[in-house]
Amino acid sequence: MLHTLAVLVENNPGVLARISGLFARRAYNIFSLAVCQTENPSLSVMTIVVEGDSQVIEQVTKQLHKLVVVHKVTNLSNEAVVDRELALVRVKVKTETRLEVLQTVDIFRGRVVDMGRSNLTIELTGDKEKIDAFIKTMRTYGILELVRTGKIAIARSDT
């Protein structure tokens, strides 16, 4: 099962190496990783999607806590969350498919952010399922290039 961990870390050099090294040497599988600063400039948050049963996740969490630079680990899979990814997709278009592609982009609430003679670049945000579905659809036209961020997530507020 996939778990999403929000790992609050000190904003020191080498932090990423410490975290990724821990995952590598203990053979935990990282599915995606997104790092950014928080509103507190001395802390960063890493959103890590990791695979494992509850025992593995418990060990991952404890091992992370052992690192001197790790401030807090939250397993967001136990909470109601809003999560998002961002994808940029460059799709092949011909005169006769262009309209179809644009309509699909519209349905997915994507945006065209760049345009070539025979391609469109589309920006799309959403959860993993939505982005997967969009990518699947775009494959029928031919995807020239694709980049997507890892997941970022935030717990839903309870007020």
Added chain:
Amino acid sequence: MGKFEQDIYRARDPEFTWEDEEILASGRYNGAKALLDVLEKEGVEVIFGYPGGVLLTLYDALLDSSIKHILPRHEQAAVHAADGYARVSGKVGVCLATSGPGASNMVTGIANAYMDSVPLVVITGQVPTNLLGTDSFQEVDITGMTLPITKHSYLVKDAKDIPRIVKEAFHIAGTGRPGPVLIDLPKDIMAADVIDPHAPKLSLPSYKYFTKGNSGQINEAAKALAQSKKPIVYAGGGVITSGAGSILRELIDKVNIPVVTTLMGIGSVQSKHPNLLGMVGMHGTITANLAVNDCDLLIAVGVRFDDRVTSGLKHRFATNAKIIHIDVDPAEIGKVVKAHIPIVGDAKLVLDELCKKAMAPEITGWWAQLRKWQQEYPLGYEQDGHLNPQTILEAMGKIGGENVIVTTDVGQHQMWAAQFYPVTSGRQFITSAGLGTMGFGFPAAIGAQFAKPDSLVFLVTGDGSFQMSIHELATTVQYDLPIKIVLMNNGVLGMVRQMQKMFYNERFSQIQLHANPDFVKVAEAYGIKGIRVDHPDQVEPALLEAINTPGPVLLDFTISPDEVVLPMVPSGKVITEVLGGVD
């Protein structure tokens, strides 16, 4: 620094004293001096180090410092010596090496300390900051290389951070579950001016460690103990680290329950204690292993269910038992086996509370069973007229008395020492357990002797292991350390040979040490006494002669390569499949 700036410092820092002013007035107060100053303030008496290009400023400053510097003959020995010092003294050990090969030579020693949770501050020189990352002369990424084997590490980028970082390093190394902390110091940082000699407050907002255990859980543990029919304590290195030995003994005396120790836990309960069933695990006593296998309550304290204890069979280990797991490191709990009553906390504090609440269970039947096993499967050996290694260890125990420290290397001799040397207290039996590092024993003995100058220090070693650190003879001579080297010379890599004998049809491969030197002559070449012993009758006189000879002595005991360490639970097997014991 001008008067005005000094005033500013005084205003900012109420601890600013006239001494600081003097330091500042004396001119250059550089990173190297700041480092030595803060080491002194941390109470460091001795550091084990080896110089090199990037450390010139530091070694120059060392000439004016009160800290004693010991020069081993290899950087790996410097770490092991600091490690031995730390294990014996209970303080943080400090070692130092130059950049590049000096630093990488320390890697094994750091891993060794990490595995056995030994508090060290390891200082490495580094190339100047403007050359970092350019593959410059003698540059290695030592913080990167040691990431998985340090509790924490620092690459110092600003000289003014030195006092704070060193203070933090000592704090991290020595608190919670101890471990090595590495500080990598670029050459220019050591030469740069430090403007504020005061170590500011620690800045470790995320570092936390546990002390007191949860009282509710301890109540649960006390309840489980009172109701148990077959309880047993499984005590490890954590007991010794936290100084919990005496409270553990109080507990087992109060409620009269049996105890087994791990290799790291040797000394937590004295060998002669009637409740001690011996060491558990691969070469442990049969009774200890049967007891753990059969118990209904396992009180695990400061242990990590290592595969040398569980045979790597976590699902077949103590299967009938409710498990109480007491450890200061939450990540150890549930890592290998599931604990029914997990208690995160310092072993001493937890046992203290548990002891107060503990009530004796009714376990007469259990004791009868244990005593029967002990009678059936005593830890013995055949005295066949040859010089048996066990005889040597028993004689050492008899002659040495209580004020003795034994360090060991790795191999058969180590296991015999664990089985047969009569240990009386914690911090007395020093061995490389988790990493099993050949070459550890001799430098560890050096560190031990510096920690306890008045104790008799024995090194128990094999001819393979000894030659991995034989160069340390020079160090013992240079500092006149009266270490007594007990070399069990079987002409082979005995432990490997034993396994080839037992599990590979005696197809012996690369275990002969054909070109061994004459060790007595080697000793003499270093100007120390060497004594060869090849008959059991000579053991005691030779040991006495060694002890009565000032300075280091090497005792070269000729033993048979056919000696084996028994009993043995082969890895992947359970206790009922033990070799040399249970039918």
